[in-house]
Amino acid sequence: MKEEITLETIRQYFPDFSEPELQDQILANGKMYRFPEGSLIMDFGSHVRMLPLIIEGSIKVSREGEDGSELFLYYLSRGESCTMTFSCCMSDKVSEIRAVAEEDTVILGLPQRVLDEWMMKYKSWKNFVLQSYDQRMKEMISTIDQIAFSQLDQRLLDYLSKTAELHQSKEIKATHLQIASDLNVSRESISRLLKNLESRGQINLGRNKIILLEDL
Amino acid sequence: MKEEITLETIRQYFPDFSEPELQDQILANGKMYRFPEGSLIMDFGSHVRMLPLIIEGSIKVSREGEDGSELFLYYLSRGESCTMTFSCCMSDKVSEIRAVAEEDTVILGLPQRVLDEWMMKYKSWKNFVLQSYDQRMKEMISTIDQIAFSQLDQRLLDYLSKTAELHQSKEIKATHLQIASDLNVSRESISRLLKNLESRGQINLGRNKIILLEDL
DNA sequence: ACGCCTATGTGATTTATATCACTGTTTTCG
DNA sequence: CGAAAACAGTGATATAAATCACATAGGCGT
Numbered sequence: 001m002k003e004e005i006t007l008e009t010i011r012q013y014f015p016d017f018s019e020p021e022l023q024d025q026i027l028a029n030g031k032m033y034r035f036p037e038g039s040l041i042m043d044f045g046s047h048v049r050m051l052p053l054i055i056e057g058s059i060k061v062s063r064e065g066e067d068g069s070e071l072f073l074y075y076l077s078r079g080e081s082c083t084m085t086f087s088c089c090m091s092d093k094v095s096e097i098r099a100v101a102e103e104d105t106v107i108l109g110l111p112q113r114v115l116d117e118w119m120m121k122y123k124s125w126k127n128f129v130l131q132s133y134d135q136r137m138k139e140m141i142s143t144i145d146q147i148a149f150s151q152l153d154q155r156l157l158d159y160l161s162k163t164a165e166l167h168q169s170k171e172i173k174a175t176h177l178q179i180a181s182d183l184n185v186s187r188e189s190i191s192r193l194l195k196n197l198e199s200r201g202q203i204n205l206g207r208n209k210i211i212l213l214e215d216l
Numbered sequence: 217m218k219e220e221i222t223l224e225t226i227r228q229y230f231p232d233f234s235e236p237e238l239q240d241q242i243l244a245n246g247k248m249y250r251f252p253e254g255s256l257i258m259d260f261g262s263h264v265r266m267l268p269l270i271i272e273g274s275i276k277v278s279r280e281g282e283d284g285s286e287l288f289l290y291y292l293s294r295g296e297s298c299t300m301t302f303s304c305c306m307s308d309k310v311s312e313i314r315a316v317a318e319e320d321t322v323i324l325g326l327p328q329r330v331l332d333e334w335m336m337k338y339k340s341w342k343n344f345v346l347q348s349y350d351q352r353m354k355e356m357i358s359t360i361d362q363i364a365f366s367q368l369d370q371r372l373l374d375y376l377s378k379t380a381e382l383h384q385s386k387e388i389k390a391t392h393l394q395i396a397s398d399l400n401v402s403r404e405s406i407s408r409l410l411k412n413l414e415s416r417g418q419i420n421l422g423r424n425k426i427i428l429l430e431d432l
Numbered sequence: 433a434c435g436c437c438t439a440t441g442t443g444a445t446t447t448a449t450a451t452c453a454c455t456g457t458t459t460t461c462g
Numbered sequence: 463c464g465a466a467a468a469c470a471g472t473g474a475t476a477t478a479a480a481t482c483a484c485a486t487a488g489g490c491g492t
Contacts, residue, residue, distance in 0.1 A: 063360060063361065065365035073360075084353070090346060096354070119336070119342055120335070120336045120337075123336065137300070137356070140360065141279060144356065144363065147360065148363050149282065149283070149285070149400070152448075175468085177468090184364050186451070187469095188451080188452095189450075191471065207458065367478075368478075391438085401479070401480085403439095403440090404442085404480080404481080404482095405478085407439095407442085423487085434491105435490100436489100437489090437490085439486100441486075442483100443483090443484090444483085445480100445481080446482090447478100447480070448478090448479090450477075454472090455470100457471100459469090460467075460468090461466085462463105
């Protein structure tokens with residue numbers, strides 16, 4: 001993939017940015033960055049100076065407990081942006097979340113300065129920002145639902161299907177320990193539940209991988 | 217209190233709405249509503265046609281599990297607005313949350329139609345909306361932190377101090393059952409934990425009330 | 433004043449999950 | 463290759479909270 005941003009890229013991945021002037025502005029102000037799989041894009045407490053629009057790949061967003069344990073919040077993928085970052089940029093605050101490249105990821109970074117300006121200038125930008133907030137809000141509520149109202153087996157199934165959907169693959173590449181940290185539970189619990197799912201014919205287990213056999 | 221909206225009211229409770237034109241617009245389009253304590257302002261699945269700005273009183277916002285149990289999310293009080301409602305209005309969706317008047321409450325309702333329009337017209341309105349989203353986002357994250365990383369005793373303390381702060385009073389008027397539902401746990405657990413706090417001299421218990429003795 | 437409903441207190445038991453302790457098995461790396 | 467590390471399986475036990483089963487106490491209505 002080219003390091004250059006082109007009008008084509010923007011039109012392709014962010015078709016909602018309809019105003020030609022906005023497209024030009026993005027071109028003029030944006031910069032491409034690439035993050036290899038697993039690399040840290042943003043961390044708790046770090047200052048943020050640009051808003052990432054995801055061109056290619058995906059990002060895992062998580063929250064940290066006092067003791068350093070993590071909790072998976074949601075994935076972001078192409079065509080999306082990190083709302084938490086936006087809010088940090090706008091009020092010049094520090095990040096509340098951690099963002100890690102889930103795959104090799106290319107983002108288009110937009111500088112702090114223009115974000116707010118565009119809100120009142122370009123309708124499609126304003127809509128994009130509001131919709132992003134909305135979506136994230138919903139994800140958060142759904143996360144709250146899961147932790148508050150569901151038992152671990154449900155949460156695990158949900159996690160597996162979200163991950164499978166993100167990667168467009170029935171084969172999930174992850175260790176039990178990784179899953180356990182994402183859900184902030186013990187590794188043994190996950191191992192046992194997975195074993196259960198396998199014996200019920202819902203998944204196949206391999207080292208570092210889980211294969212979903214049905215739609216969950 | 218008068219049912220009339222005055223420029224004075226707006227300037228007093230929403231001093232950030234600095235543009236005179238915006239103030240006029242609010243005056244022209246807003247309508248006062250009053251909700252007695254305990255009344256249902258909005259429910260899961262209901263359609264919303266206006267955005268409430270809170271003039272007086274406060275609102276408790278909660279989320280419902282599949283089984284009908286509730287989970288307290290956050291309080292809203294004067295000078296604030298319900299972001300979830302805003303997002304519903306904007307995309308004409310159905311409410312994800314329940315809002316109940318925590319005290320006698322007066323709100324200024326703004327019709328769907330103008331909310332989006334103002335975003336690009338009045339800077340202070342745009343800022344207000346974005347800041348509301350932000351704040352709510354933070355509350356959600358803090359709720360997630362609580363459920364995911366804290367034990368019940370911590371959650372209870374947090375709940376008590378939030379409630380005390382909202383009502384500006386060390387005396388909280390609530391039954392153990394109400395608290396338990398808000399936290400989505402059993403009544404007995406709350407009773408036992410409260411008893412504990414009392415024996416440690418942190419609170420006094422009475423029928424339908426809890427008095428905080430120290431800052432928690 | 434009596435009875436009833438709601439709120440509270442408390443023991444006993446059950447359940448989900450965590451924690452501990454250990455075994456094997458696969459991968460990595462010197 | 464051989465050792466060490468990472469991953470996975472599994473029993474035993476511990477813990478937090480739920481659930482069950484009552485007992486008691488405070489207010490309210492008639």
